[in-house]
Amino acid sequence: MKHKIPLLKDHHSHPFMFSILNSCPNISLARTKEEAIAIINFAETNIILGWNSDWYHFTTSELRVMPPVIICNRSFHSFLVSSSFKEIFSEAEFVQHFNDANWVEKNLSKIMHFFASIQTFQPQQIEDYFAFLLRQGVYYAEEMLLAFAEEIDLFIKLGFLERTQFWTSIEIFNTLSKQEYIHGIKIFADGSLGSKTAAMNYLDVQRGKLVHSDIALEILIEQVASLNKALAIHAIGRQAITQVINLISKNQHIPEIRIEHCQFISRRDAFRAKELGIILSMQPNFSFDSIRYKDRLSEQTCQDNNSFRMLIDEVGFIP
Incomplete structure (x- = not known):
């Protein structure tokens, strides 16, 4: 017997970024x-x-003899830039700061804006990407990192507003004239596993760092509360997750609070998040990180990644 299931919703995606970068060369299979x-x-x-x-x-x-290129780490949280690219775009803020991991984590919206400015882009690419999603059974994909106002106009023109929901940084939000289209504000509390900037311990003793101090992050959360917008905070490492939950417990005047990725949440923090009504916006595909990054994570840390059974069976989260 065949059963029909409704089309799926992807609550953490970057449809505009995926659309403009879809045609870029990919060296992920180059061993x-x-x-x-x-x-x-x-x-x-x-x-x-x-x-x-x-x-x-x-x-x-x-890098000195390469054509003018930006080489993106697979995590999209660290980059290399060829010498010829630096010469052409020497005044670009990205070129001046791409080696600063903390700047990168705080300015991913700016980075996407810059990437869009140097890429040839046609609206058809958005249509093609959503057609691709539909073939996979996905109707809806939230835009977690809106980079500039024109993206809103583009989605309106294409009739895709019902197929997405916009999130952006507070800096970008403050520049927008159509703020009513923004569902929420996104903040980064740490980086990624690929660039070893997620706030956690690694086997080589390197330790990822928090993007913000407690005071700085608390100020950002208070700013979001004043806007009456939803809040999504990217936090992968346990240290970042704990920091976020600690600060959210002090400010519960935000209509919707999500922790994005939340891969290494502890059992204690999971119970606290449940009590505070925090949504854990997690992605099953990142369970593969336990294999992909076993070179840098302890066996126990790999086992702790995406602990869905603990969250559902013990803490009581409902997927």
Whole structure:
């Protein structure tokens, strides 16, 4: 017997980013640096995706002879920039700060805005991407990092407002004339596993860092509360998750609060989040991080990743 299920909703996505970057060269399957360089040298775009920094690194000499490109870590939280790109875009804020991990985590909306400005883009790419999603059974995909006002106009023109929901940084929000279209504000509390900037311990003793101090993050949360908008906070590592829950417990005047990813939440913090009414916006596909990043995580940490059974069976979250 066949059963029909409703079309799915993806509550954490980046449809505009995926649309504009879909045609960019991807070196994620290049297992050697030589293979990757061959792809990069024939690139017809400024943006290269899929670099796995644990497989190989590019030397200064190699970056010096590459075409004008940005090489994006597969996590999209760290980057390399070729010398020729730096020369062409020397005044760009991204070029001046891409080596500063803390700046990157605080300015991903700006980074996406910059990427969009250097990529050739057509509205058809958005339509093609949503058509692709529909073929996968996904009707709705939230835009978690709106980068500029024109994106709202584009979705209105295409008739896709019912197929998304806009989130943006508080800095971008304050520049928008159509703020009524923004569902909520997104804040980053830490980075990613791929760039080792998620706030947690790693096997090589490196420790990811919090993006904000407690005081700075508390101020941001208070600003969101004053807007009466929803709040989504990116927090992957246990230290960041604990920081977020501690501060949310002090400010419960926000209509909807989500922790994005929340991969390494402790049992204690899970109960606290449930009591506070926090939504854990988690993605099953990141369970594979326990395999992908076992080179940097302890066996116990890998087991703690995306503890859905604990959250459902013990804490009482309902998927």
